[in-house]
Amino acid sequence: YAMLLSLIFLIVLVAAVVGFVFRHEIKTNFESNLNLALRDYNVTGDRHSEAVDTIQRTLHCCGVQNYSDWERTEYFTQRGIPRSCCKSQDDCSEKDLKDPSKAKLKVFVDGCFFLVTSTMESKMSVVAGISFGIACFQLVGIILACCLSQYITNNQYEMV
Numbered sequence: 808y809a810m811l812l813s814l815i816f817l818i819v820l821v822a823a824v825v826g827f828v829f830r831h832e833i834k835t836n837f838e839s840n841l842n843l844a845l846r847d848y849n850v851t852g853d854r855h856s857e858a859v860d861t862i863q864r865t866l867h868c869c870g871v872q873n874y875s876d877w878e879r880t881e882y883f884t885q886r887g888i889p890r891s892c893c894k895s896q897d898d899c900s901e902k903d904l905k906d907p908s909k910a911k912l913k914v915f916v917d918g919c920f921f922l923v924t925s926t927m928e929s930k931m932s933v934v935a936g937i938s939f940g941i942a943c944f945q946l947v948g949i950i951l952a953c954c955l956s957q958y959i960t961n962n963q964y965e966m967v
Contacts, residue, residue, distance in 0.1 A: 809952035816945045823938065838920050841871050848882045848889065860891035866926070867894075868919040876918065878907055888914055 826833070844855040863869055869892035870876030877888045887904030890896065892914040903909045 809949050809956065812945050812949045812952065816942065816949070819938070819942065819945075834924055837923070838871065841920060841923075842876075845871060845876060845880055848880060860889065862919050862923065863889070863891040863915070866919060866922045867915045868892075868917045868922045869915040870918050871920045872918040874910065874914050874916050874918075875907065 844859050848856050848859055869888065874888060874892060877883045882889070887901060888910050890899060893899035894913060894915060899913050903913050
């Protein structure tokens with residue numbers, strides 16, 4: 808049991824170190840994947856398009872860096888900026904969304920990349936604290952399992 812807990816502890820420790828060391832690569836990959844999701848965005852409702860819409864609605868953002876990122880997409884030439892960028896769904900017509908100067912007043916202008924990464928970084932202290940607490944419990948479990956094993960081994964020869 809102590810060996811199993813030790814193995815789990817080491818896996819979690821390695822995952823935390825790798826996540827910390829490669830955090831910049833994770834950000835870069837997220838940004839490139841968000842750009843790809845915008846480029847391939849369509850209204851048919853695939854998973855990537857739904858994820859983009861959810862991020863934009865939840866964080867009140869639009870595009871990767873800002874709302875003008877949509878101007879370089881095929882979706883913009885057909886329908887304009889997606890409705891998930893609208894500040895108010897009632898005050899957002901398709902005509903306004905096709906005109907970038909009018910859309911600036913009707914959609915969120917901040918990009919999603921900065922908001923997502925800043926939200927993640929602000930929650931990292933909570934995640935680190937919870938992980939540290941779990942690691943402490945694992946270490947206590949490892950120590951107690953070793954003590955129990957030692958106690959069983961010592962008392963085995965005394966029973967007659």
